[in-house]
Amino acid sequence: MRIRLFARRRPSSALPRPRRAVLAGALLAASTAAVTALPAVAAPPAQCWTPESYALQPGERTPRRATAADRVSQPPPAVAGPAVTGPLSGVIRRVELPKGVKLVALTFDLCETGGQVAGYDGPIFDTLRKEGVPATFFAGGKWLETHPQRAQQIAADPLFEIGNHSWDHANLHAADDSRMSQEILTAQAAIGAAKTASVAACPAAAPVSKLSLFRFPYGSCSAASLAAANANGEVVIQWDVVSGDPADIGAKAIADNVMRQVRPGSIIVMHANGNGKHTREGLPLVIARLRAAGYGFATVSDLIAAGKPVAASSCYIDHPGDTARYDKAADAKAAKAKAAAPATHASADVAAPAAQ
Numbered sequence: 001m002r003i004r005l006f007a008r009r010r011p012s013s014a015l016p017r018p019r020r021a022v023l024a025g026a027l028l029a030a031s032t033a034a035v036t037a038l039p040a041v042a043a044p045p046a047q048c049w050t051p052e053s054y055a056l057q058p059g060e061r062t063p064r065r066a067t068a069a070d071r072v073s074q075p076p077p078a079v080a081g082p083a084v085t086g087p088l089s090g091v092i093r094r095v096e097l098p099k100g101v102k103l104v105a106l107t108f109d110l111c112e113t114g115g116q117v118a119g120y121d122g123p124i125f126d127t128l129r130k131e132g133v134p135a136t137f138f139a140g141g142k143w144l145e146t147h148p149q150r151a152q153q154i155a156a157d158p159l160f161e162i163g164n165h166s167w168d169h170a171n172l173h174a175a176d177d178s179r180m181s182q183e184i185l186t187a188q189a190a191i192g193a194a195k196t197a198s199v200a201a202c203p204a205a206a207p208v209s210k211l212s213l214f215r216f217p218y219g220s221c222s223a224a225s226l227a228a229a230n231a232n233g234e235v236v237i238q239w240d241v242v243s244g245d246p247a248d249i250g251a252k253a254i255a256d257n258v259m260r261q262v263r264p265g266s267i268i269v270m271h272a273n274g275n276g277k278h279t280r281e282g283l284p285l286v287i288a289r290l291r292a293a294g295y296g297f298a299t300v301s302d303l304i305a306a307g308k309p310v311a312a313s314s315c316y317i318d319h320p321g322d323t324a325r326y327d328k329a330a331d332a333k334a335a336k337a338k339a340a341a342p343a344t345h346a347s348a349d350v351a352a353p354a355a356q
């Protein structure tokens, strides 16, 4: 099991500070054979994108209603990977790490529903890059298609990994196997397309192959939809730390929430699509306070590689991140659709408020 040590150079014209060896503290603390530093990884070269192209564009941060001009077509489904079985199956909420290793994974959802174009909360990405902090983004396939340059920049950045957050953020609690395959594999195709496009735009920054990660919209799943996700080759990820960033609680409360729940191996959920009200102000505080407490940062794939995943057999029904209200809404809608048209697949979409 190995962890990548990030010690990369970023041209000063593109970003303010070089990245640092973010895992160094954790690795020094863990003189165990389970953790090994890999050679430094090169940053995407400056000529791939200009500093201006990384900068936030007017109106880009805030989600908005989609217009006809925003329409994107759902790509043909990707081929499913090998079924996930054994310790990686089920719903992974945290990772048990070797004694002395203090790593956490910051995760950000990039949810986008059918009727909207979600935001790109640029300051979050700027902070992560400036601080050299790895992160995992769970992106809707549709989000990737409506944000093509951002998708390429994220895919090309060795600090980041992209997980699957379904095509358009449907509640999949009541989805059958065929619906699950469609949602997962069309989003997987969009992830593949973003990676291919990023290599074309930035050949020196070819994405590293990692685990195929999936996060259920709203954190809502059933035993059947969970099994279908694993059968389609997806490692299902939830969290054990809820930042609470969709609520208007302010930066300090976000950091307080994280620090109250965090422990080594934690997976922390936040949003980078504009659904987080104060995530961009809270993130620097979260990073500073975690560092002060001796934590280093890893992507979810690297966190899993550093230890033993702790998986549940069902999505959350009780806190943290209770999914019961979403589950019930999806079940009710599916039952109604089935009664109205028993020969067709029920749509399990719910117009839920901002959530995971």
Ligand SMILES: [Zn+2]
Binding pocket: 109, 110, 111, 165, 169, 217, 218, 355, 356
């Ligand atoms: Zn989401």
